[in-house]
Amino acid sequence: MLQQLIEKLYELTWKKTGNKNELLNPGSQTNSKKFPSQLQKLYSIADGQKEEFPSLFLHYSFMPLADAIQEKEMLDELAIEEKWDEMAEKEGLEDPWWDKDWYPFGDLQRTGDLLVLDKKTGKILEFIHDSPEREEQAESLEAYLEDLIQGLESGELYFDPKLGIVDRGAESFRKFAIDESIEARKKNRWRIDWANINWKQFWLDIAVGDRPEGFGYFGRIIQAFVFAFYVFLIFLFKWIYSHFSG
Structure with missing residues (x-):
């Protein structure tokens, strides 16, 4: 036995x-x-x-x-x-x-x-x-x-x-699970999930200035560049308007 x-x-x-x-x-x-x-x-x-x-x-x-x-x-x-x-x-x-x-x-x-x-x-x-x-x-x-x-x-x-x-059910396991989850997120934050990216949703996110999904931390960088580009366009339009409106 x-x-x-x-x-x-x-x-x-x-x-x-x-x-x-x-x-x-x-x-x-x-x-x-x-x-x-x-x-x-x-x-x-x-x-x-x-x-x-x-x-x-x-x-x-x-x-x-x-x-x-x-x-x-x-x-x-x-x-x-x-x-x-x-x-x-x-x-x-x-x-x-x-x-x-x-x-x-x-x-x-x-x-x-x-x-x-x-x-x-x-x-x-x-x-x-x-x-x-x-x-x-x-x-x-x-x-x-x-x-x-x-x-x-x-x-x-x-x-x-x-x-x-x-x-x-033990507190030690819950703490371990949280630690493992945090560690996993740290490892995956720079990983791009190419297989599961929805490109239609990607361009929609770009258009409205949201962070695209599936790009990890690169998604935040893309979002920041898109925001900077939109700001640039606004200032460009203002400059064009101020110089050619009259």
Whole structure:
């Protein structure tokens, strides 16, 4: 089941870009025995993704196993050394700050925020390093992947070749879409769309002094020249009239 879900997710994301480079690292079972069975299966399919490519999960990159083990060991040690359990109890937090039964597999750009699988419940949680909330993302790893696939198929989620999977409803996506639109306009402002120019409309625009469509910024230059020409004609007619009227 996991194999099919990963293949489907790959098909809806990286494969669509046409990039010939491989996003995922080859699967491996080395050192994964300490992890829950679901993550063992996941890492046998693929050992995370290449860091230079966009995230395969929603906002999160698929961590290579070596990174996941290192992150897990570091957080386990910090939780003991800094007595996170006592801190959470004193502050009356509903969730523990870190639980030894949490196993990371998703990383948010090395910020310390992680996707983790809870070994006790099988649930997928979001570990935000500077927030006590541990929001549940899915009932299981399979459910998490199924949600991503359904979101991509419905259009609720979108795979960007630069950013990875993003939520169309999120503020970050709206900002990105605006930035992309502005960038596209900048690139196209000097482009002349010869194939779609209506020449009859072009000469009509010239006649009335409007900016002709399909010429990008050149349309504004044409409009300025036409305006200057009309002004010249007005002054020319005035000069002719003043010299020959009497």
